Amino acid sequence: MAFTDATRRGLLRAGASLPLSAALIRESRAQAGGTLTVALPTTPTSCDPVNPPDHDWMIVTQNIFENLVEYDIDGVLRPQLAKALPTVSEDGLTYAFELHEGIKFHNGQPLTSEDVKYSFEWMLDPANKAARGPTFNRLSHVEVDSPTKLRVILKEPFSPWLTMLTKFMGIWPKGSREQYGPDHFRRHPTGVGTGPGLFEEWKPNDYISFRRNPNYWQPGKPAWERLIIKQVPEDTSRVAYLLSSQADIISVPPPRDYARLKTRRGIQGNARATLGGWSFIALNNARPPFDDVNFRRAIAHAIDRKTINERIYHGMVETTAVPAPRSSWWFNPAADAVLDYNLDKARDYLKKSKYPNGASFELACASVPYLLDSRDAAIFLQSELAKIGVEVKIRLAEQSVLSPMLSRGELDALVANFMSPGDPTYMIMVYLTAGQFMSKSSSFTDARLDELMKLAFRENEQEPMKPHLHEMQMLLAEKSPFIWLGFFSAANLWRDRVKNFKVSTGQTVMVRDVSLG
The missing domain is CATH 3.10.105.10 (Dipeptide-binding Protein; Domain 3)
Known part of the structure; x- marks a missing residue:
């Protein structure tokens, strides 16, 4: 259960020669410098934002689905699909939002207030058994005022719901849950998000991959052409992937090695409370x-x-x-x-x-x-x-x-x-x-x-x-x-070719702004 330093060093040496997966080899040839690879521990279980995987693997849901608001890397709440943070009624029961215009889902369908209403009310319906549904059980319903204006109505005051929204919710097209069924959202959610990544492939026990969304509503983002999220459970193997350039960013660096690794040539690192x-x-x-x-x-x-x-x-x-x-x-x-x-x-x-x-x-x-x-x-x-x-x-x-x-x-x-x-x-x-x-x-x-x-x-x-x-x-x-x-x-290590990456204080690894040098 405990690892000696000698064991760690041996595994690092062995791991440094690990072969690239076929997908990584193929992509490194086709998109030289255009593929961002992130190595995470543990095992993904779902791509569905209301039945999310563990914290690290929320990088998957958050590249597909977006929310009315989001946390930035410093833990500051800011608008995302909404133009601004909501106006809140004096009694704390009504939150009014206005959406950005021109946002489209991955299937080309425009985002409207009706999609937000549908997404919230589907999640709140106990019959749908959304794992995070009880988290939002103080919300009542959504009222639509126009294609871009809506109000979220609460049953009782519940000020934290906006912060919880950033991690345990997403917006998908009206009717899509009935049209595609649960396995689509869980295993291959194509066409149902507004985020920077277009879902490409899930190879169990290996990786989940994305292509860049060419019609993403935030100009110039993302800068990568392809994103590969690798499942690499062992600490020493993740470090070996980083040192051998088979991963650009790793999560959960081993604490005993972190200080040494972040000063190694070609590697950067940071930790934030x-x-x-x-x-x-x-x-x-x-x-x-x-x-x-x-x-x-x-x-x-x-x-x-x-x-x-x-x-x-x-x-x-x-x-x-x-x-x-x-x-x-x-x-x-x-x-x-x-x-x-x-x-x-x-x-x-x-x-x-x-x-x-x-x-x-x-x-x-x-x-x-x-x-x-x-x-x-x-x-x-x-x-x-x-x-x-x-x-x-x-x-x-x-x-x-x-x-x-x-x-x-x-x-x-x-x-x-x-x-x-x-x-x-x-x-x-x-x-x-x-x-x-x-x-x-x-x-x-x-x-x-x-x-x-x-x-x-x-x-x-x-x-x-x-x-x-x-x-x-x-x-x-x-x-x-x-x-x-x-x-x-929160701590990460990354290679020098990764630009504009910062450790997030409250969310998973955020790569929407990352580019590759």
Whole structure:
């Protein structure tokens, strides 16, 4: 489960001679300098934006589908298909948008307000079983005022929905879901997006490829002729692809090697703090031993977060014990202090619990790195908790296997790194409140937390929202339904020939503006 430096060096040497796939060879000959290749870990599961794959693979959905608004690489919300950010009614229930004119879907059909209405209402219909549908269940419907003007109507105030829209939604042509069926959107979504990439091919366990959209509505973009998203699970293999010029950009560089690699000749790299990158341990509060709050508090006090983040994640995680980055405007230092690393407190809480003599549980962990490699962290946690008499059994499986199990409530615990849109309430809402697509992962509900959520949803400004978020963090520190280790940074490495690429603070790898030198 842990890799030695010698093993890593050996694999790097072997990986450097990996052959190019047939597709890459063909394209390098046909489009010299025109193909951008991005290597990602894990396994894609869908091209459908409302049933999206994991965070990294959202590069696929976001090159096909677009939204009314988007986040830029600095995490600033800005208009996309809409001309401007919406006008919001005084009661916070109506959001008015005006679309750009002249935008066309990949099939040549013009984008209109009717397409937006159809897309939203299809996603909101429970009969369609959109995985992210519950995220938007406070939205009611869309009213069309003209081919370019529309209003989104909410059932109750819900200010974060715009930020969530940027990651878990897209706009497709009216009637296309019935016309093409679910497999079209999932496996070969040709003709149904407005984005910079035209879907070309999905070769399982290898790559997904795109051609440049010659009629893209943003002039001069994209600059690449072809985009290949390679599936390269192993850290060492991704690095080898980069060093041997078989990949132009890689995601999830190994933290222990990142600082050295980014200064290597011909290579560039950068890392940026994220507002939505949870590094945490998900606990199923319905399963023993996590059905006892004192046991959960014992675990929370027994974990040396600083050592994990400095020595295992090599500074790529900003330490915090609550669901807020220390650098964020909503961080509550008082709540963070409640869960200090203290083995005496851990033992005291254990004695107060239903399991005073310790307990055993299974800790799941992704076998292939997802955003960061958690395997060494799992081994460290196993050692740490043994100090207070708690036995941890580590279970390794692919992220594509663990995520559905987590959503169904089938895991005791999972040490993981997950990315949200960067809104302070999103992850708390989907994991720790009832009726969301990840609610069963925690089996945790709390009436006061629900009330605080509603109060926060009414606010569009930081200062009036902050006291509600601070109280949420204190409540979660005291009840410890999950255990937070910190917030991870987004990091990438890329070759010198890649121009205009920047690491995104809140989204996946963004390549719409990238050109090749």
